[in-house]
Amino acid sequence: MILDGKKIAAEIYSSLKIQVQELPTPPTLGIVLIWSDPVSMRYIGQKEKWAKYLGINFELYKFPIDISEEHLKQEIQNLNQNPKVSGYIIQFPLPKTIDLHSITQEISPLKDVDWFHPENQGKTLIGDTSGLTACTPAGVMELLSTENIDVVGKHVVVLWKSNIVGKPLTMLLINAGATVTSCNSKTSNISTYTKHADIVISATGIAGIITKDIIQESTIVIDVGFSLYDGVIMGDANFTEIHEQGNLITPVPGGVGPMTVAMLMKNTITTHKRQLWIL
Amino acid sequence: MILDGKKIAAEIYSSLKIQVQELPTPPTLGIVLIWSDPVSMRYIGQKEKWAKYLGINFELYKFPIDISEEHLKQEIQNLNQNPKVSGYIIQFPLPKTIDLHSITQEISPLKDVDWFHPENQGKTLIGDTSGLTACTPAGVMELLSTENIDVVGKHVVVLWKSNIVGKPLTMLLINAGATVTSCNSKTSNISTYTKHADIVISATGIAGIITKDIIQESTIVIDVGFSLYDGVIMGDANFTEIHEQGNLITPVPGGVGPMTVAMLMKNTITTHKRQLWIL
Numbered sequence: 270m271i272l273d274g275k276k277i278a279a280e281i282y283s284s285l286k287i288q289v290q291e292l293p294t295p296p297t298l299g300i301v302l303i304w305s306d307p308v309s310m311r312y313i314g315q316k317e318k319w320a321k322y323l324g325i326n327f328e329l330y331k332f333p334i335d336i337s338e339e340h341l342k343q344e345i346q347n348l349n350q351n352p353k354v355s356g357y358i359i360q361f362p363l364p365k366t367i368d369l370h371s372i373t374q375e376i377s378p379l380k381d382v383d384w385f386h387p388e389n390q391g392k393t394l395i396g397d398t399s400g401l402t403a404c405t406p407a408g409v410m411e412l413l414s415t416e417n418i419d420v421v422g423k424h425v426v427v428l429w430k431s432n433i434v435g436k437p438l439t440m441l442l443i444n445a446g447a448t449v450t451s452c453n454s455k456t457s458n459i460s461t462y463t464k465h466a467d468i469v470i471s472a473t474g475i476a477g478i479i480t481k482d483i484i485q486e487s488t489i490v491i492d493v494g495f496s497l498y499d500g501v502i503m504g505d506a507n508f509t510e511i512h513e514q515g516n517l518i519t520p521v522p523g524g525v526g527p528m529t530v531a532m533l534m535k536n537t538i539t540t541h542k543r544q545l546w547i548l
Numbered sequence: 549m550i551l552d553g554k555k556i557a558a559e560i561y562s563s564l565k566i567q568v569q570e571l572p573t574p575p576t577l578g579i580v581l582i583w584s585d586p587v588s589m590r591y592i593g594q595k596e597k598w599a600k601y602l603g604i605n606f607e608l609y610k611f612p613i614d615i616s617e618e619h620l621k622q623e624i625q626n627l628n629q630n631p632k633v634s635g636y637i638i639q640f641p642l643p644k645t646i647d648l649h650s651i652t653q654e655i656s657p658l659k660d661v662d663w664f665h666p667e668n669q670g671k672t673l674i675g676d677t678s679g680l681t682a683c684t685p686a687g688v689m690e691l692l693s694t695e696n697i698d699v700v701g702k703h704v705v706v707l708w709k710s711n712i713v714g715k716p717l718t719m720l721l722i723n724a725g726a727t728v729t730s731c732n733s734k735t736s737n738i739s740t741y742t743k744h745a746d747i748v749i750s751a752t753g754i755a756g757i758i759t760k761d762i763i764q765e766s767t768i769v770i771d772v773g774f775s776l777y778d779g780v781i782m783g784d785a786n787f788t789e790i791h792e793q794g795n796l797i798t799p800v801p802g803g804v805g806p807m808t809v810a811m812l813m814k815n816t817i818t819t820h821k822r823q824l825w826i827l
Contacts, residue, residue, distance in 0.1 A: 370676070387676065391669030394719065395711045397649070400666070422734040430722050432674045440673065443709050443718070443730050448741070450729040451722050455701040462727070465740070 271512070272491070272519040274408075277415050278527035282323065285534055289324040296541030297326035298382070298534075299348055299357030303334060303341075303367075309360050319530055325537055328354065338367050342375050349377040355541035356382035358533070379543065382536040384437070393437050396444040401536050406438035408528030409470060409491055410445065412519070418489060421446035423467040428452045428459065428479075428505070434472040434493055459483065476503035481510045490518040493525045550791070551770070551798040553687075556694050557806035561602065564813055568603040575820030576605035577661070577812075578627055578636030582613060582620075582646075588639050598809055604816055607633070617646050621654050628656040634820035635661035637812070658822065661815040663716070672716050675723040680815050685717035687807030688749060688770055689724065691798070697768060700725035702746040707731045707738065707758075707784070713751040713772055738762065755782035760793045769797040772804045 289295060298320050300313055313329070320327040332344065348354050357380055363369055373385040381389050384403040392400030413420060425447045429435045435451065442449045450462045454473075460483035463469050471479050472493035479490060494505025504521025511518050519525055542548035568574060577599050579592055592608070599606040611623065627636050636659055642648055652664040660668050663682040671679030692699060704726045708714045714730065721728045729741045733752075739762035742748050750758050751772035758769060773784025783800025790797050798804055821827035 387668075387670030387674070387679070388666045389670065390673045391666030391671070394669045394673045394715055395666070397666065422736055436673055436719065436722060439718070439722070439730075440715065443715060443732070446732060446734050448729065448731050448735040450727065450741075451718075452727050453722070453725060455725050456727040457701055461744070462729075 270515070270517045272412060272416060272489075272517055272524060274412055274519055274524040275527045277412055278531040280415075281411070281528075281531045281535070282319065285531070285538060286323050288538055292538075292541065292547075293545065294541075295324050295326055296355040296537050297328055297353055298537045299328045299330055299354045301330045301332070301341075301344070301348070301357060301359045303332050303336060303360075304362050304364060305331070306362075309362075313360060315530055316533060319534055320537075323534055323538075325534060330357075334364055336364075336367075338371065341367060341372060345372065345375045349375075349380060352544070354380065355544060356380045356537045358383040359385070380540055382533060382540060384433075384536075390437070393440050396440075401539065402441070402532070403433060403437040404532040404536065405434050405472075405493060405525060405529045406441050407532040407535075408525055409438055409493065410441050411532065412491070412525065412528050413468075418468070420468070422448070424448045424450070424465060425468040425470060426450045426452060426459075426462045426466040428469070428471045428473050429454060431472065438470060438472075463488070471505035473505050475505060477505070477507045479506040479511070481507065481514045481516075484511070484516065486514055486516060488516055490516055491525065492519050492521050494521060495526070549794070549796045551691060551695060551768075551796055551803060553691055553798055553803040554806045556691055557810040559694075560690070560807075560810045560814070561598065564810070564817060565602050567817055571817075571820065571826075572824065573820075574603050574605055575634040575816050576607055576632055577816045578607045578609055578633045580609045580611070580620075580623070580627070580636060580638045582611050582615060582639075583641050583643060584610070585641075588641075592639060594809055595812060598813055599816075602813055602817075604813060609636075613643055615643075615646075617650065620646060620651060624651065624654045628654075628659060631823070633659065634823060635659045635816045637662035638664070659819055661812060661819060663712075663815075669716070672719050675719075680818065681720070681811070682712060682716040683811040683815065684713050684751075684772060684804060684808045685720050686811040686814075687804055688717055688772065689720050690811065691770070691804065691807050692747075697747070699747070701727070703727045703729070703744060704747040704749060705729045705731060705738075705741045705745040707748070707750045707752050708733060710751065717749060717751075742767070750784035752784050754784060756784070756786045758785040758790070760786065760789045760795075763790070763795065765793055765795060767795055769795055770804065771798050771800050773800060774805070 317327045378386040378388040389400040430453045439451045463483045468489045470491040476496045492504035492506045596606045657665040657667040668679040709732045718730045742762045747768045749770040755775045771783040771785045
């Protein structure tokens with residue numbers, strides 16, 4: 270059976286659209302863009318499309334590739350202070366002349382819809398919901414809850430441990446009451462863990478690493494993988510054989526991806542509501 | 549074999565004492581105390597003893613039990629701005645009239661030696677070493693590294709998921725390259741996990757929950773448990789039978805406890821050095 274992220278995201282968008290209509294003023298999502306490669310532009314296009322659909326203003330802040338770190342920090346301070354901007358993201362990659370770490374510390378935690386500030390990261394660790402949540406992990410949790418998949422007491426295996434997916438997702442699952450195993454590229458035999466998992470969530474970027482042989486028929490597979498082979502988008506799971514085996518599985522594309530963008534919009538509405546003191 | 553935390557802590561103290569002597573000015577550790585029950589006073593006594601041994605100034609800031617939240621916040625701001633205070637901790641418990649959450653947010657992340665501010669918590673999540681680390685988890689990591697126990701590729705099971713031990717320890721282990729399983733009180737059968745663990749780290753407060761039957765002979769047991777039965781201090785592990793089986797194990801007391809206090813002193817020296825711009 271397919272866990273249809275695209276369909277669930279569409280339902281979330283319907284609900285968010287009504288929320289935006291009921292607001293006294295529309296939220297604004299800002300995108301700071303320096304390096305405009307085709308992949309980044311594709312992601313930005315998706316964000317713009319859904320922001321506009323929801324009635325969220327979309328503002329692109331484009332800066333030259335030779336912008337100094339100091340100048341960029343000043344522009345970020347301007348966004349922090351601009352009452353018209355509800356939340357904003359800094360589109361990666363950044364030029365090598367800019368120190369990513371010192372830039373993300375400048376983002377106001379209140380406008381940090383892409384979860385880059387340590388204050389929001391810390392709130393995720395301790396389960397403090399007054400912060401903002403990383404979009405992809407939030408999308409996975411929303412997908413599970415929408416499908417009434419309770420994680421309490423379940424064994425969830427998370428593959429790998431990136432700062433934007435694996436680690437925050439591990440924390441959200443722990444906070445939700447799951448028994449969680451975090452695997453990484455040094456884990457000697459991932460099947461030792463996946464074979465005994467109720468849910469496997471894979472974000473390795475290695476196409477086909479999750480096969481039907483390393484899971485049980487009852488294992489739910491959430492595929493956060495994304496890689497390109499000859500222009501074809503691939504997930505981490507061997508979707509066909511796992512789907513044929515009867516497992517519940519998210520497709521790639523159309524699984525976690527749409528949920529991620531929906532969560533970015535949700536974060537933007539949240540920051541706007543908080544700035545209006547209605548949340 | 550015994551993992552002798554007391555002995556390792558003593559070695560750390562020797563090294564820290566030399567560090568303090570080489571500083572242009574001594575660090576100062578502050579303790580904010582409101583509710584002075586006997587257990588708190590015992591902990592404070594330990595901290596004072598070791599601070600003085602190291603040459604760290606020790607300042608007790610005692611406030612009346614009916615202090616208002618507003619007044620306490622002002623006192624915390626004073627500590628944040630006081631250049632003589634390198635780092636400080638707020639001794640728990642607090643009276644019920646004080647909101648713990650809003651108080652911890654007031655602590656300057658730069659002086660947060662007990663790891664209560666979300667900014668330090670977030671830095672632990674993403675593995676950013678410019679922050680401070682929770683004392684007990686840091687003590688466990690230090691104990692493992694001192695004993696040359698490499699966690700890369702090892703399976704470590706962490707029992708339970710508190711905000712001060714289980715969760716930050718899980719993150720430190722993940723960052724260090726371990727495969728980590730986080731168990732909680734809803735985990736159906738902990739032996740499923742502990743039986744296949746290279747290292748079990750238990751912080752449940754349930755005396756005797758770790759028995760020799762649920763681990764292998766090669767499993768290293770780190771006991772962070774602490775409970776009192778008829779005045780006797782008990783750890784989580786059935787120490788005698790596990791020790792007899794030949795496992796490497798920390799005793800309680802004299803295992804992780806001394807490491808925790810040593811890490812508080814280390815954090816205090818770190819904050820002081822950073823404020824002097826020599827770190």
